[in-house]
Amino acid sequence: MLSQAITATHTVRAVLGTAEFFEFALKNPYSVQHTVTIEVDRPELSVILDPREWHHFKELTRSVTPVEEEMFHLRDDLKPQVYLRPNETVHIPFKYQTFSADPMVVAAQGPAGLGAGAQAAACSLGKSGAGQTKHIQVSFQVSRGKPIALLRVKVEPQPHVVDQTFRFYHPELTFLKKTIRLPPWHTLPGAPVGMPGGEREMFVRCSDPDIICETKNMGPGEPQDIFLKVAGGPSPQIKKFFVAIYTWIRTAPSFSPPTASRTCTSA
Numbered sequence: 290m291l292s293q294a295i296t297a298t299h300t301v302r303a304v305l306g307t308a309e310f311f312e313f314a315l316k317n318p319y320s321v322q323h324t325v326t327i328e329v330d331r332p333e334l335s336v337i338l339d340p341r342e343w344h345h346f347k348e349l350t351r352s353v354t355p356v357e358e359e360m361f362h363l364r365d366d367l368k369p370q371v372y373l374r375p376n377e378t379v380h381i382p383f384k385y386q387t388f389s390a391d392p393m394v395v396a397a398q399g400p401a402g403l404g405a406g407a408q409a410a411a412c413s414l415g416k417s418g419a420g421q422t423k424h425i426q427v428s429f430q431v432s433r434g435k436p437i438a439l440l441r442v443k444v445e446p447q448p449h450v451v452d453q454t455f456r457f458y459h460p461e462l463t464f465l466k467k468t469i470r471l472p473p474w475h476t477l478p479g480a481p482v483g484m485p486g487g488e489r490e491m492f493v494r495c496s497d498p499d500i501i502c503e504t505k506n507m508g509p510g511e512p513q514d515i516f517l518k519v520a521g522g523p524s525p526q527i528k529k530f531f532v533a534i535y536t537w538i539r540t541a542p543s544f545s546p547p548t549a550s551r552t553c554t555s556a
Contacts, residue, residue: 296439305449306533310346312380317373323431337382461524471513497530
């Protein structure tokens with residue numbers, strides 16, 4: 290009963306490879322200061338420690354809560370800690386991001402861009418995926434492991450869009466080495482025109498950690514190559530995986546966001 294009284298629930302509707310951001314209001318209920326240790330039982334959910342990353346997500350979500358510099362510090366076991374004054378409330382930023390997915394679930398969506406019918410199928414697929422819902426426990430502990438708050442994160446996986454499908458055939462028990470060439474980014478539909486002072490970079494991530502997937506930054510106007518190295522098993526093995534491609538523009542910061550600072554002490 291005591292545990293239920295201090296437990297809050299938050300629902301995250303997660304898409305493969307997409308970072309989901311939210312904040313949790315943590316209050317020190319005591320009249321004395323405490324250093325609180327944050328424990329998360331799944332690696333997909335993490336505390337955002339970098340204030341620049343925190344500010345980036347707050348801009349995307351248009352959150353009005355303050356960003357604090359040096360609010361966290363890490364213990365030797367890499368668990369973040371935050372110092373709370375008596376009866377103080379702070380907002381703890383969290384990010385959920387996963388690259389693990391079942392290819393058979395997404396295969397039911399069909400090709401991308403089929404219109405309203407495909408969108409309806411995707412919605413129904415998201416509803417039917419309730420059995421895949423998982424829960425993550427976050428504990429906020431003071432000295433001697435006593436919790437002052439518990440957060441129960443309910444993750445509901447949502448179907449994601451597959452832009453293009455490649456099929457490769459290769460002899461058994463050998464390595465498949467493949468290069469996928471992408472056109473220059475400025476020639477793609479929807480690419481912004483006239484982005485002065487910015488240098489675009491590309492990054493890739495594979496859903497299978499055993500597959501080598503990487504890319505190299507090419508010169509301006511050059512096509513981009515994605516390199517794959519996949520270990521093949523005995524025939525007739527079929528291996529399916531997803532590759533997520535990210536692009537961003539490196540620019541010089543034009544202003545410094547307003548921040549607050551605090552002193553964090555170790556328990």
